[in-house]
Amino acid sequence: xxxxxxxGPTVVRPTQTLTLTCSFSGLSLTTSGxxxxxxxxxxxxxxxxxxxxxxxxxxxxxxxxxxxxxxTKDTSKNQVVLTMTNVDPVDTATYYCVHRPGGEDWFDPWGxxxxxxxxx
Amino acid sequence: xxxxxQPPSVSAAPGQKVTISCSGSSSNIGNNYVSWYQQxxxxxxxxxxxxxxxxxxxxxxxxxxxxxxTSATLGITGLQPGDEADYYCGTWENSLSGWVFGGGTxxxxx
Numbered sequence: 001x002x003x004x005x006x007x008g009p010t011v012v013r014p015t016q017t018l019t020l021t022c023s024f025s026g027l028s029l030t031t032s033g034x035x036x037x038x039x040x041x042x043x044x045x046x047x048x049x050x051x052x053x054x055x056x057x058x059x060x061x062x063x064x065x066x067x068x069x070x071x072t073k074d075t076s077k078n079q080v081v082l083t084m085t086n087v088d089p090v091d092t093a094t095y096y097c098v099h100r101p102g103g104e105d106w107f108d109p110w111g112x113x114x115x116x117x118x119x120x
Numbered sequence: 121x122x123x124x125x126q127p128p129s130v131s132a133a134p135g136q137k138v139t140i141s142c143s144g145s146s147s148n149i150g151n152n153y154v155s156w157y158q159q160x161x162x163x164x165x166x167x168x169x170x171x172x173x174x175x176x177x178x179x180x181x182x183x184x185x186x187x188x189x190t191s192a193t194l195g196i197t198g199l200q201p202g203d204e205a206d207y208y209c210g211t212w213e214n215s216l217s218g219w220v221f222g223g224g225t226x227x228x229x230x
Contacts, residue, residue: 039219046122047157047165047208049219062218096164105212105219106155108167108176 002026004036004097004111011117018087018116022080022097029055029075033102036073036080039110040093048093052100053080087118123148124209124222131228136199140225142192142209148220152212154192156185159206159224168207169194201229 037052157165169185
């Protein structure tokens with residue numbers, strides 16, 4: 001059984017850097033094709049894919065946020081970390097960590113999510 | 121504004137059928153698989169349909185998916201009160217080299 005859980009600050013000040021950690025079990029980020037990604041959802045709004053990192057360290061970012069995002073993995077800790085620089089109130093959202101099975105274009109399962117509020 | 125277009129809401133009486141459309145283009149739905157996710161208030165989305173029309177284990181066959189050209193459809197038959205949720209379609213977008221989602225559709229059981 002695969003589980004993922006997000007952790008990090010729930011309140012961040014504007015212009016600061018947000019660091020979120022995804023701790024997972026039941027999957028190996030050394031298995032060919034496997035990826036772990038991040039998807040966010042502003043309150044009352046739709047889902048937005050942000051980033052993904054694969055078993056071989058290859059990563060992708062949503063183009064509109066590419067210059068603000070960094071995704072890394074620590075396979076020894078079974079963790080993936082997403083950092084977002086220069087946050088703004090529009091970045092207020094629930095951030096989900098997701099598993100992307102090898103070679104597939106869907107996400108399952110999802111973490112429970114963490115609501116991050118950007119406010120001064 | 122989402123890349124994929126879904127109706128904001130659909131509704132039907134218990135036992136009836138609803139369909140949710142997801143409209144895209146050749147750079148996303150037209151050349152890639154579509155997945156669907158079910159989200160209850162305050163909870164994380166859950167995979168409902170993958171590869172256009174496949175159901176993960178545990179998903180009732182009341183839920184079905186199809187794709188034609190640049191559009192996809194989620195169908196729910198035998199509607200139950202417990203089906204009230206938001207439903208999102210998603211797929212790969214070639215021009216972004218990333219995933220995109222629809223704006224979500226709220227299903228209401230009358």
